Amino acid sequence: MMGVNVTGEIGDMLTMCTPENDMVMTYTPMTKKNVVVTGFGPFRGFEEENPSSLIIDELKATGIDGVNLELHKITVAYEDVSKRVPELWNEHNPDLVIHLGAHPVPKTIKYEQQAFSDGYCSNDVNGCTPEGNRTTCASQDQILKSCINCDELARNVTEICGLDGETKHGGLCVKKSEDPGRYLCGFSYFLSLHQDCSKSLFIHVPAFEGECTKEAVAEVIRETIKSILGIF
Template identity: 50%
Template sequence: MLTLCDRVPEDISGNIMLDWTKEVVVTGFKGSFEGTQDDVSSVIIDELQKVDVENRILLLIKLDASYEEVMKKIPELFTEHQEFVLHLASYSEQNKTTIFIEQKAFMSGYTKPDKNEFIPEGNRVKSESKEQELVTKVNVDDLVKELTEKCGLNGQKYGGLTVEKSEDPGRFIEGYTYFLSLDANPSSRLLVKIPAFQGECTKEAVASPECIGDVADMLTMCNRMRVDTNYTRDVVVTGFDTPFEDFDENPSAVVVDELMKIPIENVKIFPHKIPVAYEAVTEKLPELRKNCPDDVLHLATHSVRNTIYFQQKAFSHGYCREDINGYVPEGNKIEDEDEEEEQKKLKPFVDFDYLVEEVTEKCGLDGERYGGLKVEKSDDPGRFVGGYLYYLSIREGPVNTLYINVPPFEGECTKEAVANVIREVIRFLTRNDF
């Protein structure tokens, strides 16, 4: 399984980089709500300001309860922040003390005017999405169960406060916001609807680290955020299309082609072939991430026979080898890294021992099959274009990212055999926690 998120990247000496934090954007709505002085979600935002969570940054935002505000602010928000987003909204139902975690958002049906008497054109979300409904990839059933157990919400605590899954976010501003959010990235977005405070169901109880505060924390805890396997996972796979040594075709590009011949259940692969050039990978990276994939897999070729390497680290400095254009990065370092700083290394959140064990077993790599093909972990991705891309990709965060060196094809170590192993790696990444 993927390791816990508190296994943060380390510097070159193995010390934890304490500034590697995860950002959680939390939105609420300001203004009054159905007779109350302040919207409940706004009050919770104020309470969350009092919460201090280690290695977490809570970016708390209050939005005007208007469609125009949401249409303007939400896209701007995702341009700057691509990690975890928790939307809070109020609802009114007399004597109801239930927190609803919404699973779906809908494109149309927005007929209720906002405070400015504005109604969206066509009663629809302003989006290029072709889907009528979007579903979060967070496993809401598991989240509800864990919150209920951890917080002891047995119907008596906090005035009978409970947590439930819902598939009806409403067709008002909060539902409109949620659709825009899921359209940007369904993997780490949630809408939570909060009841009015009454009796023991207080603002402090709802905003406590055991309740809403814990939902925000859960979004960043990889070991506790389980993705529902019924959803299709989007996986970006890259290879290099520049010839390798005596091969007319680069084996990494050949493997990318092979992967597309046999579908993987609940996985959609987005293949990319990139020239072996530093500027090419730098320019390509935004395209690789623009649709917020769940996993990113970078393939490159090495000359070690019958061995596939899973690279555990990426390095910031040392790129002195010329690419196909004769170019070397300025200062022999990753773009935007301080030349005066000591070399950094980044690590993906992958349990490599378990990955090697699982793939070896699943593929039957007993030392004889596929001409003795084996998989191993490695700490040396090289200081060339592939390693350069790996560092950039991990730094981009927050999705699973892995760099793999594949061998040249010879004898029983065929392109089909290598592709079968890479398919199992993809299954491993997509069936384990994000």
Template identity: 35%
Template sequence: MTDKQDMGSENRPSVLITGFGPFGEHSINASWIAVQNVKKRNLLADLDVHIQEIPVDYQEVSQVVPALWKQKNPQLVVHVGVSGLANKITLEQQGHNAGYHRKDVKGQTPPKECCREEGEECLSAGIDMSRISEEINKAENELQAEVSHDAGRYLCDFSFYVSLSIDKSRCAFIHVPPLNQPYTEDQLGEGLALAIRAMLRQLSEQRDSNKAL
């Protein structure tokens, strides 16, 4: 972590968590419900948590996500999205630059259907998501997690690639299932909190390892 990264209030680690607004059949987006649940129930009370709802809009994501990084400069950024295909807490390992032909809520696609012209085809997160998945799965609760390498070539994948382009060492994307399919709002919030704590531990280990070099 650089000196400029925000350690938050009273030197607590600062975490930015985003969820998405409504789109398509998801008139209530489980991702934003889950993110709000984390904040509402103080599941990360020892951290300086910032939450933000982001519209399912390519142009908005292109502008808002970099602005949030600059404004908050958090130790960790976690984007959360909903997937009708998911039945577990799904941890995305990589984001993709191109293939964005699905229209957003404004009926638009990004220029040339890509995130960044001449950007790398794929960017991988520095956080080892398989380790995060293992930690969630061994916790004493009903939650199950898995790792994915395809975030879907829609706003979820797009937002993840934007953040990976800024700093792939300290960002993540988590897909959650729709509400009650099978997890309740509280279970989703608990799953996010578990994942975020595991990510922060891994980042701390990496910093300690770098200091030892």
């Protein structure tokens, strides 16, 4: 057996391969992703509890590995949304912003691909509408689209969560949508898309019924966030 004291050419080669000092291995932990998730408070049709607000509670209870979640509930009011959305972007420098809102379609989670700048003529919970029925950011665009591919995202999450639209979680499914509406959902989404369309997504969640529970919907939201960030 050859050791480090072997002489000649082989010894010289072994000497070059032998470190003079012990090698110290260091471990650098992965930096967590900053993800802002918002839900809405009560409003017409969901006067008692907004499903999006309950999902915020579920995410707070479970968390997501590798993600620093910043969870916020926003009043269904144009003035509050106009103020809070830009503040959240500035405060947290997020890698991703997810807005959650409720919609009446049962057992269906919708990934909204785009939002609109105007047409916001429905009164909020304070009886107000935005000036000119327009969003309050400086964008000149009428439509802003997320760079997140909602078709692909829906396929990925459907597979990851094993959703079949029939039996799993009472028939829960995920779909792409291109119309978030002209209320606070679309209003908040347009503001975030104006901040950074590569890091913004709005998700409509259904009311909870039967096996389509808040836990089941929260699981889909967690897997959605992980899929967007590439965390597996």
